[in-house]
Amino acid sequence: MRGWLWLLLVLALGGLFWWGMQRNPKELPSVLAKERRPAPEFTLPLLPPYRAEWGETFRLADHLGKRPIVLNFWASWCYPACYEEAPILEASWRRHREEVLFVGVNTQDKEEEALKFIAQFGLTFPQVHDPRGRVGVDYGMYGVPETFFIDREGRVLARHAGAIDEAVLARYLEEALR
């Protein structure tokens, strides 16, 4: 009887250990995406190259609930991840610009550095400037780059932390457009 009890205890502890080891420590929970919360509102100044088309400031609320939105947080100092995903995001925006809105949030960055980055990749989707990174906190952001997918109803569908690749981006877009 006692032997069995010990065996059970060892098995239970072993199981707990095994379960713990299976978990991905890099997987970070997103409260917004888990509960499909409405995307937090923000109003930020647009970077100069986009003012002609989008105006001085960008209000997310004006665009929520119309079409899906891809919100990408980035910074010029975020190397290499942000440099890897920039061309992928730009290509996808050019392909889907009629049905999905892409918005870049330049976070905790200097404007001149950000403009250099934008010129390097020829980014054509609207880019807003958030030097303090206040909006990132509202989105529960851990670090750049992070990409949020907002569905047609203006709710956060998913969050991708780290550089995004073509396949993952396509999968989330398909989900958002469904």
Next chain:
Amino acid sequence: MRWVVLLLAFLLPALAQEAPPPDLSPEVFRIARELRCPVCQGESAAESNSGVAVEMRRIIAEMLREGKTEEEIKAFFVERYGDWILYAPPRRGVTLWVWVLPVLGLLLLGLGLFAYFRPKPLPKELLEEAERRLKEPPR
């Protein structure tokens, strides 16, 4: 006099390290110490100099100025990051176990030790033997 100078020379660097940067109140750092820095490994929002931690301290300072309580400020961050952002897991739900298990473990250990070291009653045969020997006339 020399002693005082020497003492100051030793103490001042230590004091300088303890004091928070002058632009934010110690209250800000006290609250920030209980919040995790999202981009760091095992560092609180008070210690880290990463952009997001700096912004968190700024938000805490602003909320304090607006007259928000510590609870309200923590709730603000939990709302955005979940319970994960708190260094002390909340005493409810699944994380209640984190608080209960150590006490339970200590209790079990105490019980085990008590059972192991408890004075055991001597077996009857041994007592009878001793009694018999006592009654035997000394040789």
